[in-house]
Amino acid sequence: MMAVKNFVFPVLLFFLGCLVSCSNSSMYSSSDDGKVQFEAPRGMVYVVAHGKSVFLGTSAEGASVKESPAMRVNFTYDFAMGKSEVTRGEFYKLLKRPADAFVDDSLPVTSVTYFDAILFANAKSRSESLDTAYTYTAAQFDSLENCMSLEGLEFHPEVQAYRLPTEAEWVFAASDGWNVENSWSGGNSGYEIHKVCSRQKNGLGLCDMEGNVVEWVQDWFSYFADTVYTNFVGGKDGGRLGERIVKGGYYGSDPQHVSVVSRSDVYTVFSANRYAHLGFRLCYGSIPDAEWSGLSSADALSNIKVVASGTSLRPITGTFNMRLAFRNDMTGNLVLVNFAADGQTYFEIQDTIDVYHPEISPDGNWVAFCTQYEGSSGKSSLYVRSMNEDSTKVFRLDMESAAVPRWRILPSGDTVIVYVTNAGINSDETVWNEASTWQVAWSGGKFKKPEKLFDGAYRDGVSSENSLAVSGARLLRVRVDGKDTVWFDGAQACNASLSGDGSNRVLFLDFDGAIGKEIVGQKYGTHGYVLVADSTGALVQYAKAPDGYAFDHTEWAYKSGMVVATLTNVNGAHSRIVLVDLSTNKVTDLVTGTEIWHPSFWMQKIESSGNGEFVLNPDSAGVYYVENGSSAASILREKMEMFWRYRDSVNLIILGSSRPSSGLDPFVFSDSIFAFNMSCIPDNMELNRFLFENYVLNHMSRLKYVVVSLDIDLWWRTEDDVDSYFFAYEYKSYPGFVYDENHDFWKDGYPENLLEYTENNLYVALDKTVHSKNRGLQWLLSGMGWFEDPPVEHDSTWLDTYPQYYKKNLEALKRLIGLAKLHDVNVVGIVFPQSPGYRKTGSFGRYGIRRSEADSLLNELKDLENVYGNFRFMDENKMGLHDYPDSLAYNQDHLLNEAAAIMVPRIEKVLKQFSR
Known part of the structure; x- marks a missing residue:
């Protein structure tokens, strides 16, 4: 459970009052034309932007809707920007948080939320007797002291203080000498994070704008428009999803796909996300007459805010x-x-x-x-x-x-x-x-x-x-x-x-x-x-x-x-x-x-069953998500609700990654098959094993088949990777999973009202493409096709370094198949298609494995058919020589929903083999 730290209200009022009275005026001077000047703080570069402009996004043909059209932003002020990303040493020392003593403090700090970055900026302002650019009423932290929410958070751009850079400021500063070779990417990093400023600086003297770690910026996500803004600070809010913008590449990015235009990571980014490749740098200075996007005149007048x-x-x-x-x-x-x-x-x-x-x-x-x-x-x-x-x-x-x-x-x-x-x-x-x-x-x-x-x-x-x-x-x-x-x-x-x-x-x-x-x-x-x-x-x-x-x-x-x-x-x-x-x-x-x-x-308060034997705890039962949890938890929360709803009907369950979540439509299966798509992100085989052993086998009495994706290019992830391995660490932040675990996953019988508790507990639908009415299908209406030159987003030689991680996933698959056999359940393992463009690379797919070693791994998986009579292997990728056309591809390694019309009949043909 998250610990909630509420800040004393009188103290908050003091800081709010200081917004207009506590500034350190010694840092300012005034030029002849009246424009405010200031000396760049230590470790920062003074950026002359007054009277200049920058274009955000692009009008290039085929550009993502999130990054087009090109939108002009004018500046009427200067600002200072950190030479480097904030380091671990700076972050943990200022916020007085415990840090791993064995990790180099000169590395950029990562695995921090947007809220963590806000707290650091405020702390730095206060350490220099400055006003703060951010105010809030209460903060919530997880067990690792990461800040997961700031109640009543407001950004005050008019305050001269430390803060995150706006997207416009970041792009303006990064564009001066943009060169991906200036920084650490998948092309030169060895897929490891490096000390800040250990590569060449750009034209302004800034380090690592192009890479090393992706960086938080100030802005909420908003769509661009063919218009001109002055002193632009992003969206009014994050809309229903609460999406944030991040900029730059990181140590694992394909250099060809690192762009100053890009505004997101592999998945949608939210304020409470924390990733091992995501950090931040600070800006300093006020933004006069800031302009937000998406404000109608009525919005400006009403100024509604949910607090x-x-x-x-x-x-x-x-x-x-x-x-x-x-x-x-x-x-x-x-x-x-x-x-x-x-x-x-x-x-x-x-x-x-x-x-x-x-x-x-x-x-x-x-x-x-x-x-x-x-x-x-x-x-x-x-x-x-x-x-x-x-x-x-x-x-x-x-x-x-x-x-x-x-x-x-x-x-x-x-x-x-x-x-x-x-x-x-x-x-x-x-x-x-x-x-x-x-x-x-x-x-x-x-x-x-x-x-x-x-x-x-x-x-x-x-x-x-x-x-x-x-x-x-x-x-x-x-x-x-x-x-x-x-x-x-x-x-x-x-x-x-x-x-x-x-x-x-x-x-x-x-x-x-x-x-x-x-x-x-x-x-x-x-x-x-x-x-x-x-x-x-x-x-x-x-x-x-x-x-x-x-x-x-x-x-x-x-x-x-x-x-x-x-x-x-x-x-x-x-x-x-x-x-x-x-x-x-x-x-x-x-x-x-x-x-x-x-x-x-x-x-709505859920009433207890009243049977006198056992009453579910409303503080834990069905609480598979807490506010500002991860996108993976949000999707799994939706799948858990569907799981309890469909548990008595399902005879085929789909497990795996985001690849089957969009490519396998449960409704395309024959009428005799009631399918449920429980695939989640991020994926490894241990997550599938955990769900199957503890939930599926205990509660799906009609189950006959399991379809599971064999994402061997993702099998470098292990329990030490908290960004991807849900049931090693992250699940403990969500009381529902811990509650189930403490009650042996209800092996003695489904507790009455658990579905109702799940339905009525906190839920943030971060991914609106996942629908209960579609039995877990990720609903993708249009795609970008197979990329002709698809990126390789992880070191393709990782199997040399992490063979034990691959073996852990393989052992988890074997246990899943073995458990299924004990319950007379048959398993189909599918290698999902990826872009044929990977045939021109040395990589099997999006996340690596050398093509030269992939054949032996696939043969090893197929050989499981000889060991387990209840397992069948399907290779729908065929080393890129598959028959899924460009029109059925969402991106380089995901299918659109319509692809199920091809794959599902093939699966059902395999299922018939079990009845022979």
Whole structure:
């Protein structure tokens, strides 16, 4: 589990205050034209960029969409950049972290996250009595003290401090004398990392821009545009994936494929990734009038920022599965946040429907809303749409007017939406008497026939059996057992909400402390406290708004004792959405913005099985991912959910690397075969063995076949390589795997509700191409074809140096086949095709092995057929002489989905051999 270190808030405020007051002015001088000059700090090079420009990306034909078109960036400032990548000695000394004493401190520091780099930059600024370019509220670390998350992280480009370089700064500095031979790459490094500045410097005196290690830069990923930016600092955020940009090559890169244009690594890079070939260098200086990409005028005005995460909220709510819906009043749009998917981003539904009072359904999958706000008369339409941003389908209730929707579940189990015909002020007797309260059943994405409940617009909640109904704006009107009345002697009240947990408590706000003065014990301002009455109208609870704020738009959080609300500042701006825990009166920020209205907060706590024998621990069961985990963990998390879902149906499972994940479509197999693609990245055979022995054999009772990829060019990876060997180290960061292990992987039987626990625990879908509905297939719609001159990304002679690693993988394969034989399961091992272009190289494939030695290794694998009667060998690569055309290739060593039409019939032909 990750250790969470929360920084004391007053100290944070001190540093925030220092942003404008603590700078070391002795480093500055002013030129005659007024442009700020400064002396480059020690170990840095002063880069004159003012008045100059650089092009990011390229407009070359065939360029990746992520790297095109060429986009011009102008500079109005100078900056300083580190001569070299930050070394191990510098990093561990400044941050006071333990380091391996046997590793040379003059090597660049690697295996550090983006957050680690941020902390180092801040520490360096503080060590020189400077402001910091980054602020945050809390940090989370793993067991190795790597920083995995910085809550509330904000970059302040206007601050003169140490920071990461922007992509534009990096490209500008690297372009002066760019020459891959200046640095360490796969062509000269011996596939080992080297001391910094042990190769030639570029034109500015900078070392290793082209290689040695890949480098973090400041920018979130954003697409380029055919436009001009000034002082460009990248994307506004990382979008739904949270993708980061990295620059340069490393000691294993093919020199032909190292480019100043490139923006990524082999796989998509995220802030919490750490790789043995990824480090960073620092910049120094401020960026005046910084420009971000992707900012519309509405975005600039609303400035919405999600400041909570699933990890930070779980101690409060007891679950990772939390969702939030609200109105962006600057645009009128619906905004959705799924904390179980990613607590750092949000998405806004861009359409023409004006959204008020969104409310999330009891199952968390839908959101209902209307087009008129409470307190305003007039016709309103009621809509329902999916909580999924990919869903463009919206459902409209065919009624002349329907306002302020409220979900509820009837005693019969039916889900309905309660609504009113008029949302006008309820103190207007004419409006009140003409309005009525209705409900409509919702099932299968469709409305049923609406039915009237009673007269009066009880828009703030109706209990499941209609015994209590509530309306609050400007009076607190209630309907108790069929009788209409007004509580609190007609005193003014608003923002009422009836609890959905069966307690029938009523939440509301009052004016000037008239109602709550006695229970609170003092007079207070309008909406200064949120008040709670029981079902009889007696005040039983209250909570105070933070100093300088008042409550508005209060609502019960779904089935809990907590409240979600907006906070208004002294100017009346709805600038914060908060969660209020009434048991502790703790107020937790969820979202900040300019005008954010009408929040609805949903969370799901999974109930125990209640069988009296064993209850799963919700803090561990199914928690196969934690926030800011690796991309490999994210994909395996999705596969584990599918595993528990399909465990009773699968008779053929696919294991292996990313190669079968896209090339073997489970639905192409014959109807008699229920296939599931559980292949993962990164891969070695020990990972496949671990999954097969501990999960598959224990829980897939119908299993008959295993298809496993034989990626012999990847078999140089072993348990010492934490970047690739999941079940030697990384799995311990994810409680679900440890919990399974501690319970012997449930060999005595599947524990009830484990699938539900898995579904509802934290999950960041880093790779959106992996789909549950496709049974694990990585969905690739288009590709780049086999590369004519494919890169070799590892030393092709590695077998000479690491023969024991290859043997470990071979032994793991043998154990997998042997275990399968004991359970009457047959195994097909497949060598997947790679680019025919490797025939022109000395390498078998993308990650090496000399072609001259590959034949003997393949024959060794085929000979396993003679040892194990339940094993068949398929070589679909044939040393590059295969029949998979360029049109079926995603890249140099991956197939597109359509290739399954060729490979699957061949697999099924082999499967028939087992029945002879």
